[in-house]
Amino acid sequence: MSKQTQRKSMDYIKKDYVRTRTMPGKWYLASYTFKFNITHMTPFLEKLKQKKLVGNECRSCNRVFFPPRLVCGKCMVKPDRWVSLRDTAQVATYTIVYTKDPETGEVLEKPVVCIRQDGSDTTHIAQLEPTIDFKDAYIGMPLKVHWKDVTTGGLGDIEYYDVLEDDAKDIKI
Numbered sequence: 569m570s571k572q573t574q575r576k577s578m579d580y581i582k583k584d585y586v587r588t589r590t591m592p593g594k595w596y597l598a599s600y601t602f603k604f605n606i607t608h609m610t611p612f613l614e615k616l617k618q619k620k621l622v623g624n625e626c627r628s629c630n631r632v633f634f635p636p637r638l639v640c641g642k643c644m645v646k647p648d649r650w651v652s653l654r655d656t657a658q659v660a661t662y663t664i665v666y667t668k669d670p671e672t673g674e675v676l677e678k679p680v681v682c683i684r685q686d687g688s689d690t691t692h693i694a695q696l697e698p699t700i701d702f703k704d705a706y707i708g709m710p711l712k713v714h715w716k717d718v719t720t721g722g723l724g725d726i727e728y729y730d731v732l733e734d735d736a737k738d739i740k741i
C-alpha cells in the first residue's frame with residue numbers, strides 16, 4: 569500500500585469512528601522528552617519537610633495556588649508572594665474510576681478525590697484515610713493533613729487526609 573492510500577484509508581476510519589468506551593491505540597510516552605521546571609517550588613518543598621504548608625499568590629488576581637504554580641494562567645503573571653496555609657482542607661470533588669483487568673476481566677474501583685486546601689483557590693488530587701469508605705465522601709467533607717512520620721520535602725510528605733467531624737447541619741425543610 570502506498571503512503572497516499574494509507575492516509576486516505578486513515579481519514580476514512582476517522583470519519584466513521586464509532587464512539588465507544590475503549591480506545592484502541594498506543595501512545596509511546598517514552599519517545600517524548602519532558603522538561604519541567606520546579607525551581608519555583610523550592611520554598612514550598614522546604615516547608616513540606618518542616619510539615620508546614622504554603623501556597624503562592626498571584627498579585628494580580630489574588631488567587632492562592634496550592635500546589636504552587638509557575639505562572640497564573642489567568643493573568644500570565646508569576647506568583648511571587650508566599651502564603652501560609654492551614655493543615656485543613658475540604659473535598660472539592662470526587663469520582664470513581666473503573667478499570668477492567670484485561671486478563672481476568674475483573675472490574676476494579678479506584679476513587680479519585682480532589683481536595684482544596686483551606687486558604688487556597690486551587691485543587692489537587694490526594695488520598696483519603698485508608699479506613700474511610702470513599703463512597704461516604706461528599707463535596708465539602710472536612711479534612712486534615714496526615715503527615716508521613718519522616719518527611720523528605722515532597723508532595724508525598726502528605727501521606728493522606730484524615731476525615732474531621734463535620735459540624736455543618738442539614739437544613740430541615
Ligand SMILES: [Zn+2]
Pocket residue numbers: 626627628629630631640641642643644645
Ligand atoms: Zn492571577
